[in-house]
Amino acid sequence: MSLKDRVAEATSGADDQEPQQPAADLAVNDTARQWLQRRQTYFTDALPRHVDKAHFTAVALAAMEKLKDCTPASINTALLACARFGLEPDGRQAAIVPYRGVATFQPMYEGYIELMYRHPRVDSVHFGWIRGKDQWDYTPTEPSPRDFYHKPRVDLSEDERGPVILAYAFAWIDGRRSQVIILNRDQATKIRDKYSKAYKNAERKGTKDSAWHTDFDAMWAKSAVRRLVKVVPTSTELAELTQADDDLDDTQAAPPIIRGTVIARDDQPEHGERQAPAASWPKTAQPGTAAHGTDGSEAGEQQ
Template sequence: MSDTLKDRVKAAGAPAEDAPAVVDLALNDQSMQWLQSRATYFTDALPRHVDRVHFMSVARAILPSLSKCSNQSITSALLACARFGLEPDGRQAAVIPYGDTATFQPMYEGYIELMYRHPRVDSVHFNWVREKDAWDYEPTAPSPKDFFHKPRVDLTEEDRGPVILAYAFAWIEGRRSQVIILNRPQAEAIRDKYSKAYKKAENNGRKDSPWHTDFDAMWAKSGVLRLRKVVPTLHELAELVRADEDADDAGAVPAVIRGTVVARDEQGPGEDGGAEQTWPTATQPGSGGHEAGDTE
């Protein structure tokens, strides 16, 4: 089992040592054809501001890592990425293979991306404080004097010491929001209290939940999620949170992402038999289906 989400993606796509290379290339070519035949389905779900060609290029790049996953789960995961306008690049969102199931996993940069889309939000910032950095936090002081962080640029990240804090804030119409600070014990408390996937992975001994394989990524996401409480957000961000919670509730196996149900089981590449595919209607973030507003 790989240590990180990115390593798991790479490991899942690695060819077997005794498999002829020509077979892998043939399977890969079939998968690419399968994806291309459904390109319109994904691109039609993208928000208007997302470049469709680039999104499909990123999707093609990760497809080899999903070679053991069912086409239905790949479709559902990529469509979830498309609906929220997040690239499956491992930074905004990831598509992680769990056995034969491709799983949509939003990352903290994806949440930041959705925060940026609110017209009142000027910028969103996230960073880590390391042990040897200069920093101070005085919550009773007026903004922006309440928080200070100066990284040790003369040192490497390793020499700066271990991470001790994650923090995030936003600038909203020229004013800085409250600074959200999350230390490691607080992140662990969130994990222990709320993550069903973590508890399931602990109980079955597999330790393969995102909290096990990439703790820092989940720590960062927890901090950014707290930031949404103090900044104006669009309705799509609340939907992304629910989709993320659904996947976690399923215990590292994705539940149906709202609005992305595939009409019927898909066949493998080249096995359609000439039958016409029936695709569901996908909502398009930013298309007017929801009005901007604050979420709790």
């Protein structure tokens, strides 16, 4: 049978069939990879211009493997958050963390640094760990840059250098170095105990599954860099990321409100209960319509 005949046979009786749904709504039985591929333009439309779209899509595809048990609506929200800030979900700039069936956008300390770099006055940003046998000194009364000194023991392995005792961060702004932010483990613990509602909630429930429980060092590092945010030139984008991070901690795993973006708290269950995975993938706008949110609302509208 020729190709022409096979096509004719396959399309015969089409008039008697029910109209097909748009491609954007045919993802119920798709794999996560197929779902993302169908919507890659929808997400990449939200990316800042300097971010490579193909690379972002490749990193997002790799991240999808561990999200197969998460609700599609939460995956949609988390990926859109990454795209909105131009942060790759690679576990370094940002992570998409599965938590009780919900995919959760989690900015990492390198994500904060990436947004700092985008300010035209910021020349560079530095973060580091000081270990027990490293050479270092900090004298706040000395003028910059003589007030801080760190020389790692490159002749030793990390284990031989001893345990981490300090996290530090600073930036060079208009050719001058900023204040050095130094945070020890005890200070990080106090920040956790005082400010993290997610940690307190996990302790109270006995689940011990907050980010502070599962990766203390990552949260320690982010706490140091977040303090640096207060002494560098800020931007709307950086302020929004900080607010999104705070919203995430307030709700533990519910999709956060991202001020000035299309992300909203959709279908959040009451009393802190988590919903079971949805039966179908969420409807999305067609590629090229990034001005609309996942629920059809205009970008920038707060829910």
